[in-house]
Amino acid sequence: MNKVLIISFLTLAFAKGCKPENIQPNEVNFLSERKQDSTYVHIVSNSFAPMEISVGLKNGELKNIHIKNHGLLKSKDTLFKVIIVPNTVIDSIGETKLLRKHITAKFDYGDSKTAVHNDAYVYSLPVAIGKKVRISQGFNGKKSHSSIASKYAIDFDIPVGTEIYAAREGIVVYTITGYKKAGGKAYVKKANKILILHDDGTFAAYSHLMYNGALVKKGDTVQRGQLIGYSGNTGYSSGPHLHFAVRLPKDICVPIYFEGYENKALKKGDHVKRIKIQ
Ligand SMILES: [Zn+2]
Structure with a gap:
């Protein structure tokens, strides 16, 4: 008051x-x-x-x-x-x-003093149940996953307009949805994106989404497995895909593992399928 x-x-x-x-x-x-x-x-x-x-x-x-x-x-x-x-x-x-x-x-x-990634958390694959997708780049991928911010990112090889589901519950910090184009490094800050804050203080970034491709907005509470948007090909990108990364504050990427593939570092060429486990 x-x-x-x-x-x-x-x-x-x-x-x-x-x-x-x-x-x-x-x-x-x-x-x-x-x-x-x-x-x-x-x-x-x-x-x-x-x-x-x-x-x-x-x-x-x-x-x-x-x-x-x-x-x-x-x-x-x-x-x-x-x-x-x-x-x-x-x-x-x-x-x-x-x-x-x-x-x-x-x-x-983020709060770098208190954020600690819950390494026991097993993420849900960010695609529809039953959907089989190819990994186009995994941990330490040579193409673009060598920086601190992307070291443990995963690229899913999916066409523009593919449904994206939350890999973990949290709060939407922001969405960027207005970009239409993709290209080289000049486009690095021009990707559409959804950023979600988790309860351990880490953030999930769902990147390269299609134009107007977010179904959630700033402040929304998102459940694990909730449909949140559509993949695309925007920003620094050579083709349609979803770049998914979990980061501590200061953009420090952390390793993550998915349901059905626990403790497996996904790599280029792997195929994964989201299975509903209940
Ligand atoms: Zn990537």
Whole structure:
């Protein structure tokens, strides 16, 4: 209640300008609160995932600005007084300019201090029950699964428009659905995607989905085995497939195993079938 009252008196400081890096649009708001001598900037989360924040000053010219450099912004929570600026500084350069030109704000999804992948979890294959699919790239795949972020990703060789089912229950952090094209490395940030947060603090990414290919939206609770969207060929991709990866915060990919194939590291050329086990 208190929080709502306070925020209603604040102004939106970052509407334009300083664009938080690494996260989707509209995940955070910067609110400023002017008091007698200083102005306080708070960061408000609109996200369903926790975020680690890193705030800094771009150069050393400005004095007397107090910054809380690092912190954990919990889901839908507020970090108060992240930046404290004397009103004399605000009045001389302006709030928008101060934030845009002098402050850096970096965000990473997840809480790396508490997230630990539940290695006992056996994932459901992300395709329809009874469907047999070929693996086109597995752990440490030479083509594109060598980075920390993709080391243990699995590529499923499936045509555009194939139904995708949640491999594990969780909360939808975001969906990206507006891309239409695929290509080389220039397309690396242009893949449609669903990101789901698990209860152990890890994230599942379902990537290269078709245009408008998500049936879920930010904030939805998703059950294991729920139909969530349609595969495609968007972003950095040489052909239709689903790239599925589970990651710790800071984009650290972890090994995962699927129902029916426990402890088996799937590799290129393997065929797998989702079997309903009840
Ligand atoms: Zn892949």
